[in-house]
Amino acid sequence: MLYLVTALHVIICFFLIIVVLLQSGKAADLAGAFGGMGSQTVFGPRGTATVLSKATTVAAALFMITSLVLVIMANNRTPSTGSILEHRRPAPVTAPKTPAPKSQPGPHK
Numbered sequence: 001m002l003y004l005v006t007a008l009h010v011i012i013c014f015f016l017i018i019v020v021l022l023q024s025g026k027a028a029d030l031a032g033a034f035g036g037m038g039s040q041t042v043f044g045p046r047g048t049a050t051v052l053s054k055a056t057t058v059a060a061a062l063f064m065i066t067s068l069v070l071v072i073m074a075n076n077r078t079p080s081t082g083s084i085l086e087h088r089r090p091a092p093v094t095a096p097k098t099p100a101p102k103s104q105p106g107p108h109k
Helices: 002-022 051-077
Strands: none
Touching: 002 051
C-alpha cells in the first residue's frame, strides 16, 4: 500500500510541476513587462478560471492529501518514543580493558 501511495504521490508531483509551468502569469501582457497593471483591481486582473488553473487546484489538493497519508503511514510503521530528544543511540563499542600491571614490591623509604 505504501508503494502505491508513493507512486501516486510522485505522479501528482510531476503533474503539478507541468501544470504550473504551462500557465502564464497574471501580468503576462506587454503592460506587465513594464510594471503596469492590466486593470484597476487591487491584486491585478482576474480572468475566468481556465482548465489549467482548475487542474492546478485539484493537483495541489491531491498533493496535500497524499503527503498527509504518507506521513501517517510512515509514522505507523516506526514506533515513536514521543520526542526527538529521547532518541537512543547505540552504545559505542570499546576495546576490552586489560588489567593494569601490578606494581613490584620494592624498598620502602
